[in-house]
Amino acid sequence: xxxxxxxxxxxxxxxxxxxxxxxxxxxxxxxxxxxxxxxxxxxxxxxxxxxxxxxxxxxxxxxxxxxxxxxxxxxxxxxxxxxxxxxxxxxxxxxxxxxxxxxxxxxxxxxxxxxxxxxxxxxxxxxxxxxxxxxxxxxxxxxxxxxxxxxxxxxxxxxxxxxxxxxxxxxxxxxxxxxxxxxxxxxxxxxxxxxxxxxxxxxxxxxxxxxxxxxxxxxxxxxxxxxxxxxxxxxxxxxxxxxxxxxxxxxxxxxxxxxxxxxxxxxxxxxxxxxxxxxxxxxxxxxxxxxxxxxxxxxxxxxxxxxxxxxxxxxxxxxxxxxxxxxxxxxxxxxxxxxxxxxxxxxxxxxxxxxxxxxxxxxxxxxxxxxxxxxxxxxxxxxxxxxxxxxxxxxxxxxxxxxxxxxxxxxxxxxxxxxxxxx
Amino acid sequence: xxxxxxxxxxxxxxxxxxxxxxxxxxxxxxxxxxxxxxxxxxxxxxxxxxxxxxxxxxxxxxxxxxxxxxxxxxxxxxxxxxxxxxxxxxxxxxxxxxxxxxxxxxxxxxxxxxxxxxxxxxxxxxxxxxxxxxxxxxxxxxxxxxxxxxxxxxxxxxxxxxxxxxxxxxxxxxxxxxxxxxxxxxxxxxxx
Numbered sequence: 001x002x003x004x005x006x007x008x009x010x011x012x013x014x015x016x017x018x019x020x021x022x023x024x025x026x027x028x029x030x031x032x033x034x035x036x037x038x039x040x041x042x043x044x045x046x047x048x049x050x051x052x053x054x055x056x057x058x059x060x061x062x063x064x065x066x067x068x069x070x071x072x073x074x075x076x077x078x079x080x081x082x083x084x085x086x087x088x089x090x091x092x093x094x095x096x097x098x099x100x101x102x103x104x105x106x107x108x109x110x111x112x113x114x115x116x117x118x119x120x121x122x123x124x125x126x127x128x129x130x131x132x133x134x135x136x137x138x139x140x141x142x143x144x145x146x147x148x149x150x151x152x153x154x155x156x157x158x159x160x161x162x163x164x165x166x167x168x169x170x171x172x173x174x175x176x177x178x179x180x181x182x183x184x185x186x187x188x189x190x191x192x193x194x195x196x197x198x199x200x201x202x203x204x205x206x207x208x209x210x211x212x213x214x215x216x217x218x219x220x221x222x223x224x225x226x227x228x229x230x231x232x233x234x235x236x237x238x239x240x241x242x243x244x245x246x247x248x249x250x251x252x253x254x255x256x257x258x259x260x261x262x263x264x265x266x267x268x269x270x271x272x273x274x275x276x277x278x279x280x281x282x283x284x285x286x287x288x289x290x291x292x293x294x295x296x297x298x299x300x301x302x303x304x305x306x307x308x309x310x311x312x313x314x315x316x317x318x319x320x321x322x323x324x325x326x327x328x329x330x331x332x333x334x335x336x337x338x339x340x341x342x343x344x345x346x347x348x349x350x351x352x353x354x355x356x357x358x359x360x361x362x363x364x365x366x367x368x369x370x371x372x373x374x375x376x377x378x379x380x381x382x383x384x385x386x387x388x389x390x391x392x393x394x395x396x397x398x399x400x401x402x403x404x405x406x407x408x409x410x411x412x413x414x415x416x417x418x419x420x421x422x423x
Numbered sequence: 424x425x426x427x428x429x430x431x432x433x434x435x436x437x438x439x440x441x442x443x444x445x446x447x448x449x450x451x452x453x454x455x456x457x458x459x460x461x462x463x464x465x466x467x468x469x470x471x472x473x474x475x476x477x478x479x480x481x482x483x484x485x486x487x488x489x490x491x492x493x494x495x496x497x498x499x500x501x502x503x504x505x506x507x508x509x510x511x512x513x514x515x516x517x518x519x520x521x522x523x524x525x526x527x528x529x530x531x532x533x534x535x536x537x538x539x540x541x542x543x544x545x546x547x548x549x550x551x552x553x554x555x556x557x558x559x560x561x562x563x564x565x566x567x568x569x570x571x572x573x574x575x576x577x578x579x580x581x582x583x584x585x586x587x588x589x590x591x592x593x594x595x596x597x598x599x600x601x602x603x604x605x606x607x608x609x610x611x612x613x614x615x
Contacts, residue, residue, distance in 0.1 A: 065553075065555035070564060073564055073571060077571050111448060237476055240478070240527065240528075240529030258501075354447045355508075356450060357450065368497075370479060370481045383495075385497075390529055392532075393529060
């Protein structure tokens, strides 16, 4: 009879994996392998303790928290507006979408989320969809690179660069955008932005097509990820998956359609769903979502009130001095605006007591904020429901039975960001 | 008001245990008086009322009040998009309530996180370990009596076992209603 090798591992997660399975050691000698936290395929600092029987995974125990910064604690100690830059660092591949999600949550608490000016809504939708394209591109590139197709990674980075340029002319920053404000956005679209955006949309479709040619019918790609790590509908719901991972399992649920916010009801787009719930389906769903995002942004550019350069002076902020900072020139000359400015900066936006949950369809899934307010400018409790955290919790369920070399493919298809998972 | 309907069904089933519903911004909140029954209520909501999707579990520290903890469950019906929030209070002496892991598999990590951050235990959870903080960390950081700068720990060979050097900061407002001067952002020492 084979014996379990006594490996000295001073770590509880690894020790548990060993100790629990001493009795079940029927197939042969088990080996415990540490994957991560610093591993190129874990896209950040995810650690998985794998228990292997030969090359077959018999057990997987994810270990998260290496990037924990205490964002929820920090949020309790600052005003609602001050927390906006922290949302950039949640899903750092799609900061614009996080900004939109967070400000919409605070606006729901204030009761103004459905009273936003139309131009602001269109700008925010474009931000969220640009972020989706950018995040899915990187998810695709990293997925393909982990599987050995480095070309795709280089291909998508030229396109992501253009999204960064768009974000830069929009907000002044490439990564940490902090573009939205409670009750609006930091500033209107800069001149020439819409043309730049249209050019990007035309070019990104070409790149998506190229990537599609490289991968979708590629024999190696398909053989490796088809029927791999199948997530059934029931499991997807029970494990609370969201975003492309949920839709890849064939559940047509998208917050943009099912719980519409902003101007999404006025826009025409489809929700792609998978059929079997394997890695290949999740890949296909993301590819199609990028095309749908391109479609959404095209419509936004066409329908945005005020047009490209806002000749008709459409507002981009709600008209409420107690929520949005007044224009600087008025602060210097008028008493009321000066008071508003002072109160907003020192005490923050005065929110009513109450509690809300707002879920936003982020690239990775449902990014939700539960805000419990007891009045005043500071949240009493702000809970971040991060899609990556929830999506990763299915690892112990889907890993066993796969081969060791499949891990990178499954992780790539789950498409997570640790900055958001660990908060 | 389709959301009110599940509320009345829950009230019909569990009687006085369920209070509410209270509505705020179009959301329905129910309060469960006895935290021991939470798994039962969730099971009923899932199987009979179609709330098959658990969005999130949050926890609240009502510091200085009794009972100290509130656990908040966000439920969703994927078919008709109804949402429901169930809240239940847990006293500090007890700090324990039944796990809903048997109802939704996703509650596994949510419950571990609440245990990690607030120190509320979930009875029946098979693997209630810390998840975001490291094993052996002695405090519960999201409690209101835990300072933002952190507390020193005596766990050897672990990073961050001293309080964080805040360099005169954080330049943040103070929650609560202690007057404008005390709330405004300025240099604060960790003891303050």
